[in-house]
Amino acid sequence: MAASIMNQVVRVRQLLWPDVRLMRCACLTNMRMASTVFALSSGQGKCGVAIVRVTGKRAGDVFTHMTHPATLPRPRLAALRHILHPSTGERLDRGLVLWFPAPHSFTGEDSCELHMHGGIAVISAVLSALGTLPGYTPAQPGDFTKRAFHHGKLDLTAVEGLGDLIHAETEAQRKQALRQMEGALGELYESWRKTILHCRASLEAYIDFSEDDNIELGVVSDVDIRVQGLVEEMKRHLADGRRGERLRSGLQLAILGQPNVGKSSLLNTIIQRPAAIVSPVPGTTRDVVETVVDLGGYPVVVCDTAGLRKTTDVVEKEGVRRALAKAQQADIAVVMLEARQVLQAIKAGDFKWDNYLMKHFTQMGILGDQQNTSDSNDKMIVLEWLSSNSYVTLVNKVDLICSEEDRRLLQTALADKCSLLSIKTEEGLGRAVQQVKELCAALCDVGMAENPTLTAARHRTHITACLNALTSILEPDNWSAVHQENYKCSPQCHHLTPYNIPLQPKESLTSEPMERQRSLLEQEGTILLAAHHLQRAATNLGHVTGHITSEDVLNHIFSAFCIGK
Ligand SMILES: Nc1nc2c(ncn2[C@@H]2O[C@H](COP(=O)(O)OP(=O)(O)OP(=O)(O)O)[C@@H](O)[C@H]2O)c(=O)[nH]1
Ligand SMILES: [Mg+2]
Numbered sequence: 024m025a026a027s028i029m030n031q032v033v034r035v036r037q038l039l040w041p042d043v044r045l046m047r048c049a050c051l052t053n054m055r056m057a058s059t060v061f062a063l064s065s066g067q068g069k070c071g072v073a074i075v076r077v078t079g080k081r082a083g084d085v086f087t088h089m090t091h092p093a094t095l096p097r098p099r100l101a102a103l104r105h106i107l108h109p110s111t112g113e114r115l116d117r118g119l120v121l122w123f124p125a126p127h128s129f130t131g132e133d134s135c136e137l138h139m140h141g142g143i144a145v146i147s148a149v150l151s152a153l154g155t156l157p158g159y160t161p162a163q164p165g166d167f168t169k170r171a172f173h174h175g176k177l178d179l180t181a182v183e184g185l186g187d188l189i190h191a192e193t194e195a196q197r198k199q200a201l202r203q204m205e206g207a208l209g210e211l212y213e214s215w216r217k218t219i220l221h222c223r224a225s226l227e228a229y230i231d232f233s234e235d236d237n238i239e240l241g242v243v244s245d246v247d248i249r250v251q252g253l254v255e256e257m258k259r260h261l262a263d264g265r266r267g268e269r270l271r272s273g274l275q276l277a278i279l280g281q282p283n284v285g286k287s288s289l290l291n292t293i294i295q296r297p298a299a300i301v302s303p304v305p306g307t308t309r310d311v312v313e314t315v316v317d318l319g320g321y322p323v324v325v326c327d328t329a330g331l332r333k334t335t336d337v338v339e340k341e342g343v344r345r346a347l348a349k350a351q352q353a354d355i356a357v358v359m360l361e362a363r364q365v366l367q368a369i370k371a372g373d374f375k376w377d378n379y380l381m382k383h384f385t386q387m388g389i390l391g392d393q394q395n396t397s398d399s400n401d402k403m404i405v406l407e408w409l410s411s412n413s414y415v416t417l418v419n420k421v422d423l424i425c426s427e428e429d430r431r432l433l434q435t436a437l438a439d440k441c442s443l444l445s446i447k448t449e450e451g452l453g454r455a456v457q458q459v460k461e462l463c464a465a466l467c468d469v470g471m472a473e474n475p476t477l478t479a480a481r482h483r484t485h486i487t488a489c490l491n492a493l494t495s496i497l498e499p500d501n502w503s504a505v506h507q508e509n510y511k512c513s514p515q516c517h518h519l520t521p522y523n524i525p526l527q528p529k530e531s532l533t534s535e536p537m538e539r540q541r542s543l544l545e546q547e548g549t550i551l552l553a554a555h556h557l558q559r560a561a562t563n564l565g566h567v568t569g570h571i572t573s574e575d576v577l578n579h580i581f582s583a584f585c586i587g588k
Contacts (some may be wrong), residue, residue, distance in 0.1 A: 064587035070141035131174025166586030267476030280359035282330025309342035319460035331387035347388030
């Protein structure tokens with residue numbers, strides 16, 4: 024019986040792969056794969072050593088037409104050569120050359136590298152000379168990586184990881200990108216896809232052979248267990264608080280508060296330069312001032328905003344609107360207050376920090392009916408960072424509290440609830456900045472020891488669709504009522520094809536409506552429908568890794584690359 028199941032596995036694969044190959048072939052022709060491409064792969068401008076890469080069927084011509092001696096060097100070993108113009112024989116430079124015969128190269132094709140002196144004239148002369156070789160064309164952005172993808176050297180998640188590694192600006196981004204480039208995410212998704220294909224093959228075997236009583240007992244319950252396991256694993260994977268995506272794109276941090284509390288002063292202190300104008304005039308900042316900064320290894324877009332207050336000044340009003348919009352988009356907020364104002368409230372009696380803060384948020388228009396928007400979704404987002412405690416409250420200008428008694432009063436009332444500081448004297452500043460860094464780490468830390476984290480909205484969309492498909496098997500009630508009504512599985516319907524789903528419109532059904540609340544795997548007549556959902560699930564995973572993809576998606580992903588990569 025095991026053999027028959029294996030046959031089914033093979034059959035499903037045969038059914039799947041032609042489509043994948045077709046799509047890849049279409050991409051290959053689009054990619055001018057026949058040509059040999061070349062590009063400067065090191066940075067632009069003068070440098071000590073410049074590296075020119077060549078890849079394609081005729082890459083070896085570089086050695087026979089442009090180097091002296093004109094022989095192929097030993098694979099992957101550097102050789103010192105004169106680099107010559109192919110038509111005139113003029114010496115252009117002398118440098119190290121490397122030969123990577125297919126398939127043992129980055130692209131999977133014959134490739135070579137010329138390591139030469141990094142002068143602008145040298146680079147230009149060598150690139151022009153390469154352009155005269157028959158079948159050679161300059162590479163487009165991402166051409167080398169695209170070829171590596173098409174030759175199966177990298178899956179799409181690894182390609183994205185490579186792109187991220189090139190663009191990584193902080194330590195945490197570098198670690199995440201390196202892990203993804205090395206295939207951690209792709210391997211996880213591929214293992215899920217294989218499990219799903221295995222389940223699907225088992226179901227098909229069950230459908231084909233169950234009548235002969237010749238099938239192993241427990242095949243369907245084994246599928247049930249595997250699907251349940253995958254559902255749990257995917258739910259955990261998706262419930263990551265968007266850490267990977269945040270780490271990749273950078274956290275949005277909004278500094279919020281009433282006018283003159285020291286928001287711009289804080290921004291300037293964090294980034295160590297006077298990016299925002301600071302003045303004693305309340306309402307100085309009008310526009311949002313954004314700066315990207317590395318906070319404890321995490322990329323953070325720090326946004327200074329206009330002081331939040333009611334105003335009739337048209338320009339300031341616009342500033343307040345922009346500040347509130349930024350507050351709604353932010354992952355983290357730093358809410359600033361003025362020490363004297365807080366002290367006044369404490370002295371007024373019956374001071375409760377939480378109540379005071381909520382009232383403050385309302386006064387500023389962040390909460391409640393003063394909010395400048397009627398869109399309830401926007402309101403939800405603000406409440407999200409509030410309710411998830413993704414904010415830090417800083418009470419600034421503590422230097423202006425001169426009396427010891429008042430200080431004690433402040434410290435007692437606010438103990439552990441917020442940070443007291445003075446940007447002017449730097450008292451408490453280090454601790455406050457540390458608090459902000461810890462919050463960033465809490466939102467971005469992807470825990471390198473655990474399973475890799477998804478890093479792009481594209482991944483989330485497809486994994487969610489995959490999870491929905493699997494959930495549709497275990498909990499058919501959760502599947503869209505429209506689908507349930509329009510399609511039902513006929514018990515007589517036996518032959519599965521991946522893209523020709525064996526479902527029949529409801530008009531043709533004679534069986535009773537499907538019993539709700541039961542897994543599709545528990546009912547004889549719905550096994551085929553379960554197999555269809557497994558196919559949907561596998562297809563979605565294939566979209567993430569690039570086993571199944573479209574040229575549009577590829578173009579979008581490869582557009583992030585530069586020439587020579
Ligand atoms: N004494 C004292 N003054 C401060 C402190 N921090 C900032 N200031 C001063 O407070 C004034 C306002 O500072 P800003 O940073 O411009 O305040 P803001 O919140 O950006 O103000 P708006 O842009 O008007 O909303 C400036 O004169 C700063 O020098 C502090 O810790 N102590
Ligand atoms: Mg300001």
